[in-house]
Amino acid sequence: MRFLICIKQVPDSTTRVKVAPDGTSIVTDGVTWSISPYDEYAIELALEHKDTAPDTVVSVITVGGPRTKDALRQALAMGCDDATLVAGEGLGPLGIANALAAAATELKPDLVLCGKQASDDDQGFVGPALAEALGWPHLSQVTKISSSSPGMEYWKETEGGHEVWTATDPVVLTVQKSAKDPRYPSLPGIMKAKKKEIPERPVADVPDPVKIEIVKLEPPPARGGGKIFKDGDTKAHAAELATLLRDEAKVL
């Protein structure tokens, strides 16, 4: 069984994101780049499956510039088998989905996994759009996959629990954070990943009908200057707070 995992390289989640002077991009100097967190959970789901079914092949793919090869290497170091870079920048979301779909048609995976959204633009568009481009169904918010006969079971997080679904044909899953944290690359994994070839393929002439233009980026409105009760009787403050929330903040 072959898994194909679509990943995106994004600023690490501990990054203090700063808006660049142009007002439409972020400062990239000093940013540590990493695999988007939900994509890491997707990798983990696939590798867990490989742990129990060693004939599983886990492939990773990304669309981006030269720097994004580091994310692929990080995935290889975690234990993925092979990686492909679709070399191209500046594509819109449907262009990326179409480029991934073109590659997937050649790689012939049984299952495609994406993070439920990338942690930079937080859109959550490419996964369902990739499924659409492939003509496959998709399930979102998946936290667990398990073998069943026939096929596989997919656990989709929903209000109050999980819906369990099966599919006999290929499907795209968009992955939500799951109980098991993504594994760290092992030292031998890192050594092996360094030596692996990462083939590049061009973004062929894929349709890219949608452009989303960034007009302006700003930090969220500053907060602070709140009323902080530093000393005194916590119980008395608690009572006062309830009154303030009703009369001053008007939220009770």
Next chain:
Amino acid sequence: MKIWVVSETKDGQLCRVSRELAAFGATLGDVTVLRVTGERVPAVAAAAALAERAKSDAPDLILVGATPSGRDVAARLAAKLKRAYLSECTELSVKGGSIEATRGMYAGKVRARVRAALPAVCSVRPNAFPLADGAAEPTITDVAASPATGLTFVRFEPSPASGGRVPLSEARVIVSGGRGLKGPESWSQVEALADVLGAALGASRAVTDAGWRPNEEQVGQTGKTVTPDLYIALGISGAIQHLAGMTSSKVIVAVNKDPDADIFKVADYGIVGDVFEFLPAFTDAVKKVKAAS
């Protein structure tokens, strides 16, 4: 301008966010509120049915509540229609042939204004366009889901800890607990407060990672981004990933014994003190204040 609202219902009632969008849509143009009928309809089947109808209806703007299932259908529908999709918008305006939206990026660390050509699909955060009192109940047009998707529903596995509360992403009040609560047994007190407030329960990542609370309650990056009217952070220090997910709440209350905790930097009201002294006293006080008003 033709506006669609793809609505959601729960227990036969139109969800609040759907009503918010119907009212907001009416300020932009002619609104049709649609509902895809059927049980556990996969996004692909809902999107297929809606796309079919869009051929004749040709809506300029499709609005969907940014709930997990709403976002799912919206993204698939936009892809099917080859239109722009803007997710989790908090402000929207139509300018000429374009839609301009405000939405969070980098898990809320950046606020972005983005533009796309119409026609477009937008998912909109609950509470972004608060509903006026006495807003008319919209008329709903049912659309039958498309059949046969290649997916088969097998069963539902309930998660043990969820007790029929408001979903986190739609809640107007959230009571959220962190490591300062010391262990899962403290949540009976948190729930007592949440009950009085009619609040949803949230948690920091430390808490869900420790297994004290289910993952679905996590607020922040890799969890949910929330924008309630009132967010109460109990024993949460305020890691950047947590702050990113809740900093757009209208009013933030923080209780923590560490006066230097980062959570106080975003709090409108803060109490430096013992959360276990605070909880019962505050729960009582809220009861009294609510009874008096």
